[in-house]
Amino acid sequence: MNRIETDLCVIGAGSGGLSVAAGAVQMGARVVLIEAAEMGGDCLNAGCVPSKALIAAAKAAEAQRRGFRGVSPAAPQVDFAAVKDHVAAVIARIAPTDSQARFEGLGCTVIRAFARFTGPREVQVGDTTIRARRFVIATGSRPLVPQIQGVDSVPYFTNETIFTLRERPMHLIVIGGGPIGIEMAQAHRRLGCDVTVVESAKALGREDPDCASVVLDAMRAEGIALVEGQPVVRLAGEAGAVEVTLGDGRQIKGSHLLLAVGRKVALEGLNLDAAGVAHTAKGVTVDKRLRSSNRRVYAVGDAAGGLQFTHVAGWHAGIVVRQCVLGLPAKADPRALPRATYTDPELAQAGLTEAEARAAHGEALTVVRADFAHNDRAQAEGKASGLIKVMVVRGRPVGASIAGPQAGELIGLWALAISSRLKMSAIAAMVAPYPTLGEVSKRAASAYFSPKLFDNPTLKHLVRFVQRWVP
Structure with a gap:
């Protein structure tokens, strides 16, 4: 011994x-x-790293499919096995560090x-x-493998096994509408699969509803079927032919099944x-x-x-x-921790959502927002859908929700502001390079001060006094 x-x-x-x-x-x-x-654990081998590598390949396929104004779209030729080789290669390049x-x-x-x-x-x-x-x-x-009738006899994937699948699913059924399920659903759809997502409650239900709807609308527009508010009561089938029975009796048939109901x-x-x-x-x-x-x-x-x-x-x-x-x-102190869902558009949160902030702060809460439609960089890149919402209490942000391009990158500023107890004036005074997506944060901060500046009769009297009497 x-x-x-x-x-x-x-x-x-x-x-x-x-x-x-x-x-x-x-x-x-x-x-x-x-x-x-x-x-390296789950993140390296079955989580963050392989999922983002798969999402990157899916994004490249979608870019070809959509084209751009003046650039003709083309049907992407997806080699599903080669995409999985890319995923494995990314893991291999990072693995020595761990x-x-x-x-x-x-x-x-x-x-x-x-x-x-x-x-x-x-x-x-x-x-x-x-x-x-x-x-x-x-x-x-x-x-987590849920206790559903038939789960022990039906072949299924989880995030630990889905990245080893080298044949493209004809129709992937995803049980679970949280971040993992939603990310994998969009990635597989963009790589040429039919995809149905089944969520017993509300897809992305933990997130701000206004922001979540931006992502879910984009997924529906890409052809992903979203079934919400229905539990799965029975599973049946075999490899290549699975059947999911919902609480209302409906049956969904597919070729592959992914369980993404939590951990x-x-x-x-x-x-x-x-x-x-x-x-x-x-x-x-x-x-x-x-x-x-x-x-x-x-x-x-x-x-x-x-x-x-x-x-x-x-x-x-x-x-x-x-x-x-x-x-x-x-x-x-987890109050300012950020999180992101790497869909397209992305979804990110730091601190409290609007609902959480209202419950915690009541009438002291002010919610300001800015749309990506008013961001010049987003317009130039054709990605102007989305918004940012900032929850403010006594001049300081307590939460921020973002749905839009690079939301996962943009949320870092708000995580810093919340954890450091910065005032909204600090964000409003920030000089952001033009044109950048980061300007959307500055616009949101400025929106907090707009009523105080532009709808203030006292201030207008002061301005008239200065313009008349101050040399």
Whole structure:
């Protein structure tokens, strides 16, 4: 039986775990990194990286299909298997950054096996016992497979398997109208598949309705069938011929099935009770410091039970490193966290939506908006659909919603403004290069001041006084 004593033991080599391990070991801490599956976790191998590579190929196909004024459209010739080669190549180019060899080169002890707590300060990994001063659980999450009649007998894909499919589906049925389902639906439609999305509630229901409708209208215009407000009650069929029965009795037939109904935190087998770590089905129960009921054990990313995004895991990692390695106080405040859905047009959010802001602030809330139709760059590129909404309380933004081209890039400014408690005057005074999409944010900020400037009788009297009497 081997035994290792270390400062920090990180369980899980996804985005959060790798960030903790890299930061800690380079600052001088002894680090053991444990991963039973692939280095890089879901983001690299089955999530953010492959999905965005697939979306990029789909966007290229759509650009050919649409053409441009003065540029004739053409039917794209899509080699579906070659597109998947592109996806695999992108993963391969990024993989060395997350590899075992790199982290061993940084000084980490990397163990490729499952970990199991045997006490408050020890985990068992194969025939090795690891005793650490602190632990970080970064095990991520896995696709949730819903309990639908027939799900055990019908072939289906999840985000972990869809990127290995090399034959183009004739008709892809997507169960789930959240970001993953919607992104995959549009990408496959643009690559030449018939696509139907089934959502038991409202597609993109977590997002601002005005912004979500921009995206959903664009998808319908591209020929994607959206079925909302209907649960799936039964699945049947075989490879190449699947059948989905809805709550109202309707049946949808397709060639392939993608389940995209959410994710569940991967905590199985960790034996958290032995470590005194409280947890639920949503994840490890943590405080604002990301510390569990065992003061030596922290959780980051999806394992911490909050927002399931790669950038959140990286943000968590910084909070944990400051505490565990440097002994500095740090807390997680998720109020300004951004998120994005990489459809075309894109959809992004930072802070509170309008509904959330009204519930929290009532009559103190002011909502301002600006349309991409009034943005010169958007007009020049033929992408003038969309809007930005900013929720403002006492002169400071508390939330921003964007639907439009490059919304995922534009939301960064508002995430900074909300987290830094900047005033709307700071955004309005910003000088943006012309013509850029970023001007839409400045226009929204200026809209906050327009009533105060242009509908203010007192100000107009002052202006008349200055024009008459001030030399």
